[in-house]
Amino acid sequence: MRDLSRDLVPIYLQLITIFRRFIMSGQWPLNEQIPTLEELSAQFGVARATVRQAIGFLEREGLLARYRRHGTFVIARPQRDSWYTIPTDWAGALKAHDGLEPEWLESRRASPLPKAFHPGTELGSAYQLIRRRYRHDGVPFLLESAYLDVALYRTLGAERIRQTPILRLLDTTPKLKIARAELSIHVGTSDSETSTELAIPLNAPIAVVRQSVCGDGKAVIFQSEGFYRGDVVRVIERMKVGV
Amino acid sequence: MRRPDPLFEMSDATPIYVQLIMLFRQQIGTGKWEVGERIPVLAELSRKFGVARATVRQALGFLEREGLIARSRGRGTFVLRKPAGELWFDVPNSWQELVDQSDEIEADWIDIDAPIRVPDPSEVSRAVLAPHYFVARRVLRRDGVPYLIGTSFIDQRVVDRVGSERLPGPSFYRVLEQARLKVARADQSVHIGTADAEIAYYLQVPLNAPIAVVRRWALDARATLVYQSEGLFRGDFVQIRRRLK
Numbered sequence: 001m002r003d004l005s006r007d008l009v010p011i012y013l014q015l016i017t018i019f020r021r022f023i024m025s026g027q028w029p030l031n032e033q034i035p036t037l038e039e040l041s042a043q044f045g046v047a048r049a050t051v052r053q054a055i056g057f058l059e060r061e062g063l064l065a066r067y068r069r070h071g072t073f074v075i076a077r078p079q080r081d082s083w084y085t086i087p088t089d090w091a092g093a094l095k096a097h098d099g100l101e102p103e104w105l106e107s108r109r110a111s112p113l114p115k116a117f118h119p120g121t122e123l124g125s126a127y128q129l130i131r132r133r134y135r136h137d138g139v140p141f142l143l144e145s146a147y148l149d150v151a152l153y154r155t156l157g158a159e160r161i162r163q164t165p166i167l168r169l170l171d172t173t174p175k176l177k178i179a180r181a182e183l184s185i186h187v188g189t190s191d192s193e194t195s196t197e198l199a200i201p202l203n204a205p206i207a208v209v210r211q212s213v214c215g216d217g218k219a220v221i222f223q224s225e226g227f228y229r230g231d232v233v234r235v236i237e238r239m240k241v242g243v
Numbered sequence: 244m245r246r247p248d249p250l251f252e253m254s255d256a257t258p259i260y261v262q263l264i265m266l267f268r269q270q271i272g273t274g275k276w277e278v279g280e281r282i283p284v285l286a287e288l289s290r291k292f293g294v295a296r297a298t299v300r301q302a303l304g305f306l307e308r309e310g311l312i313a314r315s316r317g318r319g320t321f322v323l324r325k326p327a328g329e330l331w332f333d334v335p336n337s338w339q340e341l342v343d344q345s346d347e348i349e350a351d352w353i354d355i356d357a358p359i360r361v362p363d364p365s366e367v368s369r370a371v372l373a374p375h376y377f378v379a380r381r382v383l384r385r386d387g388v389p390y391l392i393g394t395s396f397i398d399q400r401v402v403d404r405v406g407s408e409r410l411p412g413p414s415f416y417r418v419l420e421q422a423r424l425k426v427a428r429a430d431q432s433v434h435i436g437t438a439d440a441e442i443a444y445y446l447q448v449p450l451n452a453p454i455a456v457v458r459r460w461a462l463d464a465r466a467t468l469v470y471q472s473e474g475l476f477r478g479d480f481v482q483i484r485r486r487l488k
Contacts, residue, residue: 009450014440017450021439025473027360083434088336090487181487187435187453187478189265203262205435205453205478211487230435230453235483239429239459240337 011046015054018044023063023074033071034064082137084233086209088183093211097134097165100142105131105197107158110147117210117225118182122218128153130161133197141232143197146224149215152176166222170213176221181213185235194227205230259294261449263302266292268326268479271311281319282312309447332390332476334457334483338429342416353380353392353445361396361471370460370468375399377407379415382445389446390480398469415470419461424469429461433483436475446477453478 022028034040037055041048055072058064065075087093110129116122127147134142146166153161156169170176189203200206207230212223270276282288285303289296303320306312314320335341359378376396383391395415402410404422419426437451446454454475461470 009440014450017439018441021442029360088483088485088487093487178488183483183485183487185433185483187455187481189453203265205437207435213488234432234434236432237336237430239431240339241426241429241461242338 012050012053012057015044015046015051016057019054019058020063023058023077026077028074030074030077033073036071082139082232084136084141084228086185086207086228086233086235088185088235088237090181093181093183094165094168094171096167099136101135101138103133103135104162105133107131109150114145114147114223114225116212116220117223118184118212120218121182121212121214121220121223123220124149126150130166136232139229139232140198141229142226143194144224144226147220147222149221152221166224167211167213170222177216178221179214179216182211184210186210187230188227190227198227198229200229207233260298260301260305261451263292263294263299264305264449265452267302267306268311271306271322272326274325276322278322278324281321284319305449326479332385332481334431334433334455334481336431336485338416338426338461342414342420348414349384350381351384353382355380359394369466370462371466373398373400373467373469376471377402377410379410388480390477392442392445392475393472394474395472396470398467401469415472419470425464426461426469427464427466429459431457431459433457435478438475442475446475448477455481457481 019028019034022034028034035043037048037051040051044051055064055066059066059072063074063076063078064072066072087096107128107130110127113123113127126149128150130146130148132144132146133140134144136142148156148161148166152170156166156173160169170178186208188206188208190198190200190206192202194200194206195202195204198206207226207228209226209228210223211226212220215221267276270282271278276282283291285296285299288299292299303312303314307314309326311323311326312320313323333344335344355378359380361372361376361378375398377399378394378396380392380394382389383393397415397419401419401422401424405418409421410418434456436454436456438446438448438454440450442448442454443450443452446452448454455478457472457474457476459470459472459474460468463469
């Protein structure tokens with residue numbers, strides 16, 4: 001086991017983070033007894049009083065309960081029941097905004113132009129920037145900046161863009177050719193603007209999701225960058241197997 | 244009176260020196276602090292961000308241990324290289340890519356000092372547990388930088404077919420292939436978490452730094468759960484890229 005004393009954070013605080021993971025992951029199963037103070041003290045090489053301090057904290061949090069002579073038990077497992085799944089295929093991406101509550105922040109000519117999000121794609125000369133915030137179960141969880149080719153923006157019209165997700169508009173526009181569409185997801189931390197808009201602490205983990213759609217050739221007709229609260233999003237995929 | 248940079252508000256949720264580490268890594272990563280150049284002096288950084296000098300020193304010490312900067316007495320602090328976090332590790336969605344991708348791995352085995360439970364397979368419907376699992380925990384490195392803590396559970400019968408002495412070498416996916424295991428179904432999930440004290444230590448990241456949690460399950464044709472894994476990646480090291488169309 002690592003030497004916890006080398007870190008600058010108090011040891012009992014470090015133990016809390018580890019024990020909480022054991023409970024969340026089911027390593028310490030619900031309704032079962034956790035290892036004794038002596039065992040944990042030996043495993044982590046720390047004083048029993050320090051282990052007791054960490055356990056006491058999780059007891060007050062309602063995750064553990066100590067019963068005299070019976071030991072300490074896991075009595076609750078914090079569960080997240082409102083996950084939002086980020087789709088990673090085209091059919092899913094078309095429906096990605098269904099059930100979300102959008103809030104219009106601004107719409108203006110993009111200046112300066114953003115960079116192209118994906119290698120091998122190139123930006124045109126003018127884009128409309130549409131910034132929206134989305135809520136999921138009432139909680140703000142996505143801040144999105146969408147860049148739409150200005151000519152397309154005029155063709156589609158502001159009203160339709162308000163009503164219908166842009167990807168779906170592109171997908172259903174007659175004679176509009178889509179040569180390629182890409183998606184990338186990164187893990188990041190929120191800056192002060194994102195923190196304010198999503199009501200999360202500065203440096204909280206976020207998922208950064210970028211999409212780009214090319215018309216004929218390399219030219220980007222649409223690209224978007226979404227900052228999601230990291231603690232509510234996930235990706236689930238059936239993997240390709242066999243040949 | 245300190246007048247902190249209005250662009251950089253400190254939050255209460257994360258220790259200030261951790262926020263500084265993230266910010267300084269960003270300065271280096273984006274090239275605002277260029278490789279080979281000297282960074283602003285302690286007093287200046289302390290004034291700019293409205294924090295104590297000792298806190299700035301603590302953050303710089305972390306980056307020095309990470310090998311990004313070097314302090315040279317009398318001459319100042321210099322940027323040595325950009326954070327390795329710019330080298331993305333791709334999470335593929337095909338089993339064969341996993342097998343092919345991970346041949347050149349550097350790994351340290353972690354002693355498992357407490358029994359590890361086989362995770363609940365309920366997330367995969369109708370999966371049947373194998374009688375025994377071989378369990379391994381490893382830290383994987385690239386260019387010497389640890390980027391992943393992987394815990395894998397492999398059906399013991401599969402391991403017996405190739406011999407457990409073969410395991411320390413190649414990736415486990417290659418081992419499964421060598422055991423002529425036919426994977427009939429595989430699923431993966433990715434979510435975002437934060438590094439607890441143990442993870443922070445192994446991945447050499449600050450406490451509460453973002454991590455990506457990648458879980459995989461593989462079933463054979465009889466729906467036996469032959470492989471299960473949980474990978475904890477440095478958040479700044481991993482990406483998912485998909486062609487949508």
